[in-house]
């Protein structure tokens with residue numbers, strides 16, 4: 475049996491990581507970049523814009539910022 479199936483933390487897809495895969499916790503390099511870039515952007519937005527105007531519908535998702 476090769477590697478067991480894992481769940482990608484980014485897209486939630488079940489996948490089988492290739493042995494020695496560089497983007498291990500994720501199903502692909504793309505998901506790794508998306509996830510990393512995602513929270514980096516969020517952090518940046520929060521740190522940069524303290525008083526967020528109404529032009530930010532993204533804060534409506536109800537997800538606590540990490």
Ligand SMILES: [Zn+2]
Nearest residue numbers: 482485501505
């Ligand atoms: Zn994925």
